Amino acid sequence: MSQPLSTLLAVDWGTSSLRGARLDAKGRVLEEKSLPRGIQTVAPGEFATVFVAAFGDWARASGSFCLISGMAGSKQGWVEAPYCPCPAGFDEVAARLTWIADTPPGLPDARIAIVPGLNCELPSAVPGLVSIPDVMRGEEVQILGAMQLSGLHDGVFVLPGTHNKWAQVSEGRVTGFRTFMTGEFYALLSRQSILSKTVDPDAPFDEAAFIRGVHQSHEGAGLLHNAFSARTLSLFSRMSASALASYLSGLIIGEEVRAQDLVKGSSVNLIGAPALTQRYAQVLALQGVQSRLFGAEATWAGLFALSRSLTRSTVSV
Amino acid sequence: MSQPLSTLLAVDWGTSSLRGARLDAKGRVLEEKSLPRGIQTVAPGEFATVFVAAFGDWARASGSFCLISGMAGSKQGWVEAPYCPCPAGFDEVAARLTWIADTPPGLPDARIAIVPGLNCELPSAVPGLVSIPDVMRGEEVQILGAMQLSGLHDGVFVLPGTHNKWAQVSEGRVTGFRTFMTGEFYALLSRQSILSKTVDPDAPFDEAAFIRGVHQSHEGAGLLHNAFSARTLSLFSRMSASALASYLSGLIIGEEVRAQDLVKGSSVNLIGAPALTQRYAQVLALQGVQSRLFGAEATWAGLFALSRSLTRSTVSV
Numbered sequence: 001m002s003q004p005l006s007t008l009l010a011v012d013w014g015t016s017s018l019r020g021a022r023l024d025a026k027g028r029v030l031e032e033k034s035l036p037r038g039i040q041t042v043a044p045g046e047f048a049t050v051f052v053a054a055f056g057d058w059a060r061a062s063g064s065f066c067l068i069s070g071m072a073g074s075k076q077g078w079v080e081a082p083y084c085p086c087p088a089g090f091d092e093v094a095a096r097l098t099w100i101a102d103t104p105p106g107l108p109d110a111r112i113a114i115v116p117g118l119n120c121e122l123p124s125a126v127p128g129l130v131s132i133p134d135v136m137r138g139e140e141v142q143i144l145g146a147m148q149l150s151g152l153h154d155g156v157f158v159l160p161g162t163h164n165k166w167a168q169v170s171e172g173r174v175t176g177f178r179t180f181m182t183g184e185f186y187a188l189l190s191r192q193s194i195l196s197k198t199v200d201p202d203a204p205f206d207e208a209a210f211i212r213g214v215h216q217s218h219e220g221a222g223l224l225h226n227a228f229s230a231r232t233l234s235l236f237s238r239m240s241a242s243a244l245a246s247y248l249s250g251l252i253i254g255e256e257v258r259a260q261d262l263v264k265g266s267s268v269n270l271i272g273a274p275a276l277t278q279r280y281a282q283v284l285a286l287q288g289v290q291s292r293l294f295g296a297e298a299t300w301a302g303l304f305a306l307s308r309s310l311t312r313s314t315v316s317v
Numbered sequence: 318m319s320q321p322l323s324t325l326l327a328v329d330w331g332t333s334s335l336r337g338a339r340l341d342a343k344g345r346v347l348e349e350k351s352l353p354r355g356i357q358t359v360a361p362g363e364f365a366t367v368f369v370a371a372f373g374d375w376a377r378a379s380g381s382f383c384l385i386s387g388m389a390g391s392k393q394g395w396v397e398a399p400y401c402p403c404p405a406g407f408d409e410v411a412a413r414l415t416w417i418a419d420t421p422p423g424l425p426d427a428r429i430a431i432v433p434g435l436n437c438e439l440p441s442a443v444p445g446l447v448s449i450p451d452v453m454r455g456e457e458v459q460i461l462g463a464m465q466l467s468g469l470h471d472g473v474f475v476l477p478g479t480h481n482k483w484a485q486v487s488e489g490r491v492t493g494f495r496t497f498m499t500g501e502f503y504a505l506l507s508r509q510s511i512l513s514k515t516v517d518p519d520a521p522f523d524e525a526a527f528i529r530g531v532h533q534s535h536e537g538a539g540l541l542h543n544a545f546s547a548r549t550l551s552l553f554s555r556m557s558a559s560a561l562a563s564y565l566s567g568l569i570i571g572e573e574v575r576a577q578d579l580v581k582g583s584s585v586n587l588i589g590a591p592a593l594t595q596r597y598a599q600v601l602a603l604q605g606v607q608s609r610l611f612g613a614e615a616t617w618a619g620l621f622a623l624s625r626s627l628t629r630s631t632v633s634v
Contacts, residue, residue: 123536124533124536125532125533125534125535125536126529126532126533127532129529129533129555132533132546132549132550133549133550133552133553133555134545134546134549135549135552163511163545178538178542179542179545179549180538180541180542180545181510181511181541181542181544181545182541184510184511185541188505188506188509188510189505192505192509193498193501193505194480194498194501212443212446215442215443215444216441216442216443216446216449217442218442219440219441219442220576220578221495221497221576222539222540222572222573222576223539223540223541224497224498224499224502224540224569224572224573224576225495225496225497225498225576227498228451228480228496228497228498229449229451232449232450232451232452232496233449233450235450235452236450238446238450252541255539255541256539256541259537259538259539259541259542261537
């Protein structure tokens with residue numbers, strides 16, 4: 001690949017959505033697109049076809065150079081991209097791209113690579129079990145992007161979502177991280193548990209109820225107990241159905257934040273949709289922890305920075 | 318009610334099952350019956366009909382005296398029996414029975430009472446919210462029965478199940494209790510979450526994996542994080558699908574037990590199905606806490622003891 005990379009097609013292909021952006025030679029977003037074609041909607045063998053339908057025109061306009069992050073690199077994705085072990089920064093991730101060998105129909109010049117996720121080993125509390133693995137796919141690109149945007153090379157990076165990641169970054173490399181199933185617990189409890197009879201998960205955000213939930217999460221008995229208070233407060237008409245959803249959200253996010261080893265006066269970096277990162281910033285502020293917020297731009301910045309590191313090395317497809 | 322109570326029809330009418338026993342004048346079980354007719358299967362207005370179909374013959378043989386505990390006294394049950402506030406023992410519960418005013422078809426002499434559940438107020442961690450309620454329906458009878466069977470009047474009584482209860486008993490009265498949604502969390506995580514892709518909840522119990530889960534629950538980050546290890550251990554083929562269910566059970570029960578304020582060398586009273594109480598006894602033993610185990614007999618003993626207290630007072634229906 002001697003030809004310089006002028007523009008980039010950056011793609012974030014997750015479980016439930018497919019997002020893409022066309023970036024110019026300076027990384028500025030020219031166009032963005034989001035489709036409900038997450039990998040769970042794509043049959044095996046159909047990824048190339050879905051890719052061409054979504055981005056065929058852009059791929060041609062971008063000189064057919066494309067980087068894809070997210071679950072597209074999982075076993076259920078387009079091509080499995082083996083995890084890159086921590087500690088990992090730009091260099092480690094860029095060195096482990098998985099190139100798509102068969103060009104998609106109608107894109108004979110396409111050079112498409114899948115960015116690997118990261119894996120790390122966490123100390124185990126189990127006698128005889130040395131460590132327990134943890135994994136991310138897609139979040140590593142957002143962390144790299146947030147580093148690029150902020151100039152930060154050290155700190156805690158938090159990515160709220162269905163499976164939240166709390167990552168430690170040191171000297172530009174992710175040294176380790178933990179997943180918290182916060183978003184999934186909230187969905188299960190508010191929509192599938194006994195609480196779903198009284199909680200209205202589609203109610204608008206109620207800040208006071210949310211903060212009450214965060215405070216209650218500090219009660220010592222933990223979420224297994226506190227979650228039931230969303231039932232009893234309703235049984236005794238002490239909280240409305242519309243407030244209960246925010247209360248439950250506060251209980252769960254409060255529990256997650258309480259489990260972190262955060263020092264008062266420190267700061268963390270939150271990456272994600274503003275509606276969610278602002279909630280976390282609020283909970284963290286209650287503990288005296290400051291937050292920097294990053295949005296979707298972190299994904300594009302991360303993929304762009306990775307593409308730049310490719311022009312510096314020589315990549316043969 | 319001047320007529321002495323000779324035999325008793327004891328009924329435990331829960332959410333998912335309807336169980337009954339005919340007891341002689343000494344409280345011995347003459348016959349037992351269990352039907353899949355929990356209150357969630359009974360349409361409003363149909364409770365009397367279901368009762369007669371299930372127990373009509375026994376009701377006549379028992380002199381038509383019947384005590385019912387459980388969710389039959391809830392808002393969705395036969396007749397709502399208002400909660401009895403803690404502290405509550407035999408006398409407080411017996412004084413608050415709710416009698417069924419309309420005798421069921423074909424049972425003109427029936428005297429049927431519903432035993433109230435208990436409610437208590439727990440200290441709240443929320444500024445401006447004085448307390449948070451907790452409730453039980455049915456477990457109070459099992460606790461009274463276990464006290465009767467053991468002669469104990471003080472201690473911690475634990476009732477594992479979908480919504481576990483940890484109750485404090487002092488001088489024969491339940492002074493307070495906490496609900497833990499342990500059984501429901503296990504069902505949600507093993508059957509409805511991302512973990513359901515790899516966990517086989519119908520696999521036989523794997524004690525070693527269960528104990529691993531209990532140990533891992535002591536890792537500081539809590540269940541929101543630890544639950545994800547059931548995913549990653551499978552991703553990296555470090556635990557089999559059949560072991561994962563027991564591991565997950567250990568993670569959740571371990572988390573619940575860890576949240577209790579238990580002193581090494583103390584003992585607790587476990588009431589419930591042996592398969593479940595034995596798991597708890599195992600987890601408690603790891604913390605140096607001893608257990609006494611009680612089974613279904615506690616329900617019948619509790620209802621029988623309540624019926625005896627009625628012969629001592631004079632109850633007018």
